[in-house]
Amino acid sequence: MSRNQPPSVTSIQGPVHHDRHVSQDDGSTVQSRALAMSVHLFTASGALWALLTLDAIMSGDYRMAFLWMFVAMFVDSVDGPLARRLDVKRHASHIDGARLDDVIDYINYTFVPIVLLIHAGWLPDPAPLWAAFPLVASALAFSNTESKDTEDGFFLGFPSYWNVFAFYVVVLATAGSEWLVLLLMLAFSALSVMPVRFVYPNRFDGMRWFFFGGGIVWIASILFAALQYPDTPRLFVQVSLVYPALYFGLSVWLDRNRTSNAT
Numbered sequence: 001m002s003r004n005q006p007p008s009v010t011s012i013q014g015p016v017h018h019d020r021h022v023s024q025d026d027g028s029t030v031q032s033r034a035l036a037m038s039v040h041l042f043t044a045s046g047a048l049w050a051l052l053t054l055d056a057i058m059s060g061d062y063r064m065a066f067l068w069m070f071v072a073m074f075v076d077s078v079d080g081p082l083a084r085r086l087d088v089k090r091h092a093s094h095i096d097g098a099r100l101d102d103v104i105d106y107i108n109y110t111f112v113p114i115v116l117l118i119h120a121g122w123l124p125d126p127a128p129l130w131a132a133f134p135l136v137a138s139a140l141a142f143s144n145t146e147s148k149d150t151e152d153g154f155f156l157g158f159p160s161y162w163n164v165f166a167f168y169v170v171v172l173a174t175a176g177s178e179w180l181v182l183l184l185m186l187a188f189s190a191l192s193v194m195p196v197r198f199v200y201p202n203r204f205d206g207m208r209w210f211f212f213g214g215g216i217v218w219i220a221s222i223l224f225a226a227l228q229y230p231d232t233p234r235l236f237v238q239v240s241l242v243y244p245a246l247y248f249g250l251s252v253w254l255d256r257n258r259t260s261n262a263t
Contacts, residue, residue, distance in 0.1 A: 057115060157196060
């Protein structure tokens with residue numbers, strides 16, 4: 001350095017050490033970024049549970065397929081609250097968590113359950129043709145930017161609970177009911193793209209005692225039923241249908257009330 005050149009700030013203060021624990025962009029720490037990314041990885045693990053479910057289906061082990069489906073449902077039920085708690089949008093903003101969640105949900109809630117219905121023989125021929133209806137309808141529903149009215153606490157259209165549908169069909173359907181299964185499947189497919197709304201349990205403010213408390217009891221009951229498969233007590237599973245029936249009925253009633261109050 002020339003004697004006539006003023007000393008730099010670095011030469012006076014010594015080398016500047018950037019805190020490797022802090023991002024220069026948004027103030028995120030390395031720990032917060034790692035935790036945020038771990039939530040994305042947790043969500044993405046749904047692809048693994050889907051693969052394991054498919055493997056069990058192809059092996060004819062429907063009991064194991066149900067259990068892997070439950071693992072996928074558990075991940076989906078907790079990754080959203082985790083993402084909000086850890087402020088994932090801020091600390092891992094380069095990953096679109098909502099898009100990732102939709103991709104994983106489409107696989108686990110629609111594609112895999114429809115494969116189960118085909119493999120179990122509950123769709124009449126030509127099964128792949130009939131299967132196209134829920135697959136396409138759900139793809140459109142997941143792509144609808146207004147499908148999750150989170151501020152109001154409702155889904156727009158049938159929320160693609162095809163895993164639940166497939167579970168009840170495999171456990172309860174009897175020989176010769178393939179056409180009834182098809183009619184129900186086509187009806188739910190139509191509801192997926194119709195302007196009807198269903199409660200979004202994680203975001204709905206009212207009746208949380210029912211949607212959360214009742215939901216926990218219901219999930220525990222069908223998990224128990226899945227563990228008993230293929231010797232599942234039919235009456236027990238039939239009684240468990242009360243919760244889904246009430247969910248559908250209350251969704252219609254609550255939506256009508258909110259719509260009438262808004263007007």
